[in-house]
Amino acid sequence: MAKQYDYLLLGGGTSCGYAAAAIRDRDKNGSIGIVSADNQPPYDRPPLSKGFLKNPDLSLSDIHSKDESFYPDNGIELHLGVRCEALDRSAKSARLSDGSEVSYGKLLYALGSTPRRLDYPGSQNAVVLRTGADGESLRAKAPAAKSVVIVGAGYIGSEVSATLRAVDVEVTLLELGDSVMPGLPSKPTRAAVRDELERLGVHVQEGDTVVEADSTLVTCRSGRVISADLVLHAVGVKPNVELGSSAGLEVGNWGIRADSTLKTPDPSIWVAGDIAEYAEPITGRDYHAEHHLHAKWTGEHVGACMAGDAREYRKVPYFFSDVGRLSIILRGWPELADRSFVLGNLEEPAFSEVFVKNDGRVIGFVDVREDYKAQDPICDLFERLIGEGADLSSRLRDLENPSFDVLSLA
Ligand SMILES: Cc1cc2nc3c(=O)[nH]c(=O)nc-3n(C[C@H](O)[C@H](O)[C@H](O)COP(=O)(O)OP(=O)(O)OC[C@H]3O[C@@H](n4cnc5c(N)ncnc54)[C@H](O)[C@@H]3O)c2cc1C
Incomplete structure (x- = not known):
């Protein structure tokens, strides 16, 4: 028989951990299940490009959003290392990769996003940084590398460059645009980040990218050849909308569309975090954000809404980054x-x-x-x-x- 949850939280990333806590604050008895492709309980990702990356004494449990005892203590069941493969909205059920079916009363769709990868000869050897496992792997490999090439100088590429310099790794940062943090609408901030990266000894090169790589050499579009034994792709993310789209949820310009309370047109389904594209009530525009506090706050908000405390999500966005x-x-x-x-x-x-x-x-x-x-x-x-x-x-x-x-x- 299919397992039944009053609240099924799909994704098990940042927003789900905070949503589960917000539900339990308001509904002491409703059953809550979290399904995650990750094998860790919900965690906060920002340290992966900062403190976690340079401190081998930190373990993934140090960045968990909640203590491990939080879930059993609150009767929240974790299904970790399990993918949701299909959603059936009319039956209100989800099919999981372990062959089981889970049915729900209310569903949070919070599948986050996946790093984009570049495609060139040798690109299959490049690494990305999204999960705790990615963070552990990069932390193990980078110090042993003679030199690392980071492709993409958004905030993750810039942060990782600075962090790896702190552990004496040689870093070249390539950015196809004409400045680091090209998406940041503040020219003086972009200039300050560039100065800081240079001060730390990062070799920053704008207007360039990788066209070929092997285990020791990276060839750039400019013709420059860099000696490097590790390449990190930090070229943005794409939202994991496919499951929702196959189930008939509406996909907007970015993610799964929702109203100003973060509820989708399906009255049993809410969205939170990176995936949410919602009618933002302060600006009156559709909005989405791939930020930690956005995931935390929308998770808390949606948890409250799912437990019956429905209201508009009215928050002024807050993005933070630490570079050096x-x-x-x-x-x-x-x-x-x-x-x-x-x-x-x-x-x-x-x-x-x-x-x-x-x-x-x-x-x-x-x-x-x-x-x-x-x-x-x-x-x-x-x-x-x-x-x-x-x-x-x-x-x-x-x-x-x-x-x-x-x-x-x-
Ligand atoms: C290295 C790094 C550093 C960051 N630093 C900052 C920062 O300094 N400041 C800032 O504001 N933001 C930062 N962020 C961004 C922030 O962490 C994200 O915006 C946030 O994690 C999004 O939360 P989420 O719940 O939407 O998705 P996620 O936390 O990505 O969770 C989504 C979960 O869904 C799971 N999943 C996907 N598909 C399936 C499926 N089919 N079935 C089951 N599970 C599935 C995934 O495994 C994942 O666990 C950083 C991100 C990274 C990767």
């Missing part, structure tokens, strides 16, 4: 801004960038500095201002002064 000594925090939607103001010291660097619309409304914020503790009050302030759609028209003169103290906007 730099702590980078982004709030809101700077990509929607018409203009921006840079305040502080670009040389140090310790600066903020405030993003506003033509009508003076603040829409985004970026902060870059070494002193990460100083960032909390500034970022909290901008969370409030962006969430309220604060009109800064009367403060634009102040914002033009680079030494203006942003905290005085409180």
